[in-house]
Amino acid sequence: MMILHFKEVDSTNEVAKKLAAIGAPEWTIVSSDSQTEGKGRLGRRWISPQGGLWISIVLRPDIEESRLPIIPMVSGISVAKVLCDMYGLPAKLKWPNDVLLKERKVCGILAEAGENVEYVVVGIGINANIDMNKFPAQLRNSTTTISTELKREVDLNALKIGLLDQFKEDYNNLIRQDFSILKEEWRHLSSTLGQKVKVITPKEIIEGNAIDIDGEGALLIEVSGRIKRIFSGDCIHLSNF
Ligand code: BTN
Numbered sequence: 235m236m237i238l239h240f241k242e243v244d245s246t247n248e249v250a251k252k253l254a255a256i257g258a259p260e261w262t263i264v265s266s267d268s269q270t271e272g273k274g275r276l277g278r279r280w281i282s283p284q285g286g287l288w289i290s291i292v293l294r295p296d297i298e299e300s301r302l303p304i305i306p307m308v309s310g311i312s313v314a315k316v317l318c319d320m321y322g323l324p325a326k327l328k329w330p331n332d333v334l335l336k337e338r339k340v341c342g343i344l345a346e347a348g349e350n351v352e353y354v355v356v357g358i359g360i361n362a363n364i365d366m367n368k369f370p371a372q373l374r375n376s377t378t379t380i381s382t383e384l385k386r387e388v389d390l391n392a393l394k395i396g397l398l399d400q401f402k403e404d405y406n407n408l409i410r411q412d413f414s415i416l417k418e419e420w421r422h423l424s425s426t427l428g429q430k431v432k433v434i435t436p437k438e439i440i441e442g443n444a445i446d447i448d449g450e451g452a453l454l455i456e457v458s459g460r461i462k463r464i465f466s467g468d469c470i471h472l473s474n475f
Contacts, residue, residue: 235398237263244271247346247357250290254353255432258292261402265289271361275344276468283374285363285381287393291401295355302354303451303465306331306345308408308416309356312401313341320396321384326425327341329444329453329469333360334425337471338378358397363387363438413449414440420447430475431455435467 236259243249243266250264256352265288268297272282282288295305314325315335317340326334333341344357361379369377381387408416424447431444433455453462 235263235404237265237394237398238344240264240266242270243267245269245273245357246288246290247273247344247355250292250357251346251348251353254292254348254355258290260294262292263289263398264292266435271430273344273357274342278361280342280344281367281369282359283364285365285368285387285390286379287358287360287362287397289359289394289397290355290357291398293356293405294352295354297409299351300450301413302345302347302351303330304352304408304413304416304449305405306343306356307321307420307447307451308404309343309345309358309401309424310341311419312397312404313343313358313360314385315419316393317380318395319343319400320393321380321388323380323383325423327420327423328471329447330451330466335378335380335383337409337425338376339385340378340380348389355465360393360397362390362393385390413451417447417449424472426453426469428474430472432472433464433467434470435464440464440467442473444469469470 246264268284269282272278272280309332317323317325331343341360341428347354364379426444433440441454446454455462
């Protein structure tokens with residue numbers, strides 16, 4: 235494992251993708267104190283001031299393309315377990331791969347694949363020691379940070395090492411076996427399953443009961459007695475059903 239740490243970059247995912255494209259080996263890690271152009275899912279910006287953990291991991295998975303969405307989901311499991319194990323925080327998962335504390339987002343994950351899936355870069359952003367006033371007003375109700383929840387700051391380096399250890403173990407389990415054991419963990423940590431949800435996809439807006447995920451990480455939603463499989467989109471929790 236080689237960790238490259240920067241003071242400031244545009245986006246750790248961008249740096250990691252460039253390194254991967256010129257042959258950087260699996261488990262090359264890029265992290266930065268801050269990002270000037272942090273990237274979120276669905277083309278969004280990701281606010282990345284100093285105090286957060288902004289990290290990208292180069293992977294070279296040998297799995298079918300249809301199962302790639304499972305990789306960021308496994309990263310979410312690892313983050314949730316680390317927040318719970320290291321700080322006793324009751325972290326939950328929102329499909330596909332947000333990590334929540336009391337229904338507020340504390341971590342987002344953006345996976346990007348190179349051409350022909352020669353590599354996958356998993357970017358993990360954890361709002362660690364960040365003051366809530368660093369976020370724009372419209373995000374404050376749906377966002378939180380570790381320091382806000384714990385009312386103290388945490389050691390970013392220890393968090394980084396703890397996360398990488400956990401993710402390495404979970405990822406190797408995924409590659410060695412299959413998703414079934416980790417899927418159980420995802421189910422167990424999930425806040426989405428059992429909720430009435432609204433999912434906004436590029437094609438449509440679906441409202442129904444989130445009942446499960448499948449072996450490719452798709453969300454199964456029951457809509458008037460029929461099951462719909464959703465592969466990507468923005469999921470909003472409405473209420474428990
Ligand atoms: C999301 O929209 O929820 C995904 C956010 C992912 C943010 C992380 S921070 C490290 C890495 N570099 C980026 O530019 N984005 C990811």
